[in-house]
Amino acid sequence: MRRHWLKYTRATLAIVILALLTAAFVDFRGLVDEELSHALASVQFVPAALSLVTGASLSVAAVVILVATLAFGRVYCSVLCPLGLFQDAVARVASWMRRKPQLLRYAKPATWVRQGFLWATVAGIAAGWAGLTLALLDPYSIFGRIGSMLFRPVVTAINNWLVGPANAVGLDSLYRVPPQWAAAGALAVPAAMLLLVALLAARRGRLYCNTVCPVGTLLGLASGIGAWRLAIDQDRCRKCGDCLRVCKAQCIDLRSGTIDNSRCVACYNCVSACDESGIHHRFSWKPETGDRRPDTGNRQPATGNRLPATASAPLAVPPSPTGHSPASIPDASRRAFITGTAAALTAATGVGTLLAVAAAATPGTEEPLDDSRPPETPRRFGRAPLSPPGSGGVARFLDRCTACQLCVSACPTHVLQPAFLEYGFVGLMKPRLDFDHSFCNFECNRCGEVCPDGAILPLPLEEKKLVRLGVAHIDYRKCIVQANGTDCAACSEHCPTQAVSTVPYGDNLRLPTMHPELCIGCGACEYACPVRPVRAITVKAHAVHSRAEKKVEAPATAPTPADELPF
């Protein structure tokens, strides 16, 4: 086997990107720099496209990817997409366990399945369910959920198990962290996807990328008509089948001497495997027709994949001056039709998708935070969920969030947890603030800093400190001070804005009292309240976020003079 720089560059980049993205999602100690996480996530296709189309940012990444695909094929799939890179890793491990490499052969494209998933995605977006459809089918988000909801708690548990031995030998930098397990209902989804993707990868290479993944199919429409496409050099091809065996996409058809570029994931295994340097990029705007060569009478007997050409007489078909065999030149008019259709489809899908997402974004959700609006009462019955600061409100959030869990992994207090049905079905696995076990740190805006598509906007810290997600409410029947006649005020202890503070009450007691205009709904009070099973102070979510008031006090003065002891 030759070593080709294309393959090894691709593989090196892939390893680095997979390692960094995995680290970002399994980071249970906040060690990964949030700018790095954001950088890697915001250049992923779906988040970048969403960010651009919804106006969250001037992200060019999706456009760059599309153009690069039109130029060079589906390089995104082999270099950037973490789900793709993960499949490659799984296939490698599976081969190692099997003790033999994954040897695949050519397979026909599953055209109806691929198109079906792609059009179902477009239809879902057009129907106003962009938030759910993209969340379920975006490969980056699927990987994120597997990484954060499944791998992260396992890695944390391993860390905890290592703490004892590490500390014993003086490695004090390790310490125990509680593993974050999501609710079973939410966990089922990434668990199922992990099973599906891993099984397919172990047995059929990148089959997922060419059947289910709508990004793969969309990019495949572009790569199928792309400029520099991998093609077999008929003059050099000995039909040994080395390329076939390493092709993860099962898209090399040796019989017709063609590579189906709409399925090729640009891994360059074939380029590297060919001893004759028989596969290379060829500049061409013609789509591959995937024709089988008509029977010239020289077809070798089908003995598995290996068609021995060297052992017998040279192929009887003479090479033509142009380098093509006569029978594989496609018919000009048919070629034009196919090119035209493919181009139209790509354009339509691309433009259609963008328009649909833009249209489906809930109107009026890009309004700036309004100082004058009074705190809204929640519209939902029961414990409505709170969406993260920077999301603008629940509806805006559900439209944009793809539930990738990057913010969940990045949140230092772990207050962000993937929802089960709290947002309704469309909100499955999207993060909400869970005050049962944590609160939103006043001095933190990390979720907005990492979010790749602007579902959570990156607010400057001083602005974030005024964003009201909801308002706390005290149930005095449960409050210890009123119910038991003893002091407590744990809520007020932790309130960063003193929206809940204490006033004199009863026999030298202090009673917590709300100033709702100051409350930002951070949940520190609810988290601190010792009353069980239901806390005496709880945060009521607001459907649309607003701006809290800030009480500016003059600096405090000394209660007794400095030069005189009061006793």
Added chain:
Amino acid sequence: MKLKSAKVHQLVLESDVFINMPVLKHHGGAQMSSAMKNLMGCVWDRPVYHRTDLQQTIADFLTLRKPDLNIVDAYHPMVRNGPRGKSVEDCVEMKRLLASTDPVLIDTACTKLLGYSPEKVTHVKIGADLRLGTTDLSAAEVRSIKLA
């Protein structure tokens, strides 16, 4: 006595000498956080204090072990919005340091520093009732050292 059992840090139980160094602050729930309240930090399940009568449990802990020496940092105490405070403006420079072997006495002195009457801070009175110390500042020997 309302604090019947608690998980307490090993060092508090095992050390030969126990020195308590709190920072003085206003406290929204207990009124003041000084020497007696500081020991709450040695206990694992602190919500139990809040649930069970905060003022009483603060005093109760000292029946397990009284610090051998209390040194209160009142250099820059928080005088309002405590114990978290909203900003550094809640703190005032008073440049004081207090030391005493009597936690009840030192807390009584701190209430006066903050401009309160000692009866206002319930756990101090309970501490005196439990004979953990005295609130009688007038009978105490107070030595004052002024540095520059």
